[in-house]
Amino acid sequence: MAWKIFLFILLTFVLIAGISFPIVENPKVWYQFPLIPGLKENAKIIFFHVPSAWLAVIGFLMSTIYSIKYLRKKNLDDDAKSYSAAQLGLIFCILATITGAVWAKFAWGSFWSWDPRQTSIFALLLIYGAWFALRSSIESEDKRATLSAVYSIIAFVTVPFFVFIMPRIMDGLHPGSADDKVTPGGGPIVDFRMNDSMLVIFFLSLIGFTILYYWMWKIGYKSLLYKEKLNKKLIRG
Amino acid sequence: MEGFYKFLENNSIFIVMIIVLIVWIGIFAYLFNLDKRLKGIEKEIEKEVEEDKNEE
Numbered sequence: 001m002a003w004k005i006f007l008f009i010l011l012t013f014v015l016i017a018g019i020s021f022p023i024v025e026n027p028k029v030w031y032q033f034p035l036i037p038g039l040k041e042n043a044k045i046i047f048f049h050v051p052s053a054w055l056a057v058i059g060f061l062m063s064t065i066y067s068i069k070y071l072r073k074k075n076l077d078d079d080a081k082s083y084s085a086a087q088l089g090l091i092f093c094i095l096a097t098i099t100g101a102v103w104a105k106f107a108w109g110s111f112w113s114w115d116p117r118q119t120s121i122f123a124l125l126l127i128y129g130a131w132f133a134l135r136s137s138i139e140s141e142d143k144r145a146t147l148s149a150v151y152s153i154i155a156f157v158t159v160p161f162f163v164f165i166m167p168r169i170m171d172g173l174h175p176g177s178a179d180d181k182v183t184p185g186g187g188p189i190v191d192f193r194m195n196d197s198m199l200v201i202f203f204l205s206l207i208g209f210t211i212l213y214y215w216m217w218k219i220g221y222k223s224l225l226y227k228e229k230l231n232k233k234l235i236r237g
Numbered sequence: 238m239e240g241f242y243k244f245l246e247n248n249s250i251f252i253v254m255i256i257v258l259i260v261w262i263g264i265f266a267y268l269f270n271l272d273k274r275l276k277g278i279e280k281e282i283e284k285e286v287e288e289d290k291n292e293e
Binding site: 015018019040041042044045048049052087088091092094095098099102103106212216219220223224226227230233234 | 245246248249250252253254255256257259260263264266267271274275277278281282285
């Protein structure tokens with residue numbers, strides 16, 4: 001219970017700070033963010049858009065971990081955990097795409113410009129979209145769990161490439177691209193021109209969203225487990 | 238629409254607000270999904286309890 005209250009306070013703080021802390025040219029007080037040329041206030045998207053993309057990666061990673069666990073022990077509970085993690089991963093992947101597109105309309109001039117980052121997240125959405133199509137097409141529980149576990153492991157191999165490598169070695173519009181002047185040669189988004197207080201709130205946001213993800217995942221897989229248990233009981237009884 | 242676009246361009250904090258709103262909608266959609274699943278479970282449990290009563 002205590003961690004849920006902590007999460008509430010943390011996310012409330014991140015929301016208030018992320019939206020309302022002023023952006024000034026020369027920050028002097030701890031609650032002021034630096035002005036990033038050409039971005040103005042919409043630089044604050046970093047507190048909400050980046051954690052969404054981060055949760056997408058975490059979701060897909062956890063889905064793969066539980067897929068491996070399932071293949072080793074053949075316990076259907078692990079399949080439910082993997083499914084719930086991937087479901088959240090896909091939701092946050094979609095959110096990262098939409099929030100990025102809305103921001104791009106004002107920062108780059110159009111919603112979609114096939115920037116390497118946009119192309120790679122689109123490919124990820126297709127890959128994981130296919131995973132859900134695969135799952136819903138198989139009736140047998142064990143077969144569905146085995147096949148989707150194998151697919152999930154193969155799908156995850158593409159994630160580091162699409163999220164961390166490809167958009168950084170190619171020229172593009174997204175911060176952190178190879179031709180980005182702020183991070184020459186391409187680099188993690190953290191090298192973005194942030195001051196300490198902006199970095200602290202950014203990391204608090206990442207931590208808060210990760211805990212929120214854990215909570216959502218836990219409720220999600222529990223509901224799946226109970227549904228399965230009930231179904232089995234009904235069939236047997 | 239043109240006016241709205243101009244307004245957002247000049248007051249870019251509202252773009253951040255829209256983005257927070259989108260994330261919020263995503264979380265809410267997940268809650269809806271979960272709620273639907275739990276209602277299904279609830280219904281099945283109720284059905285089972287009633288069947289047990291009838292058998293008695």
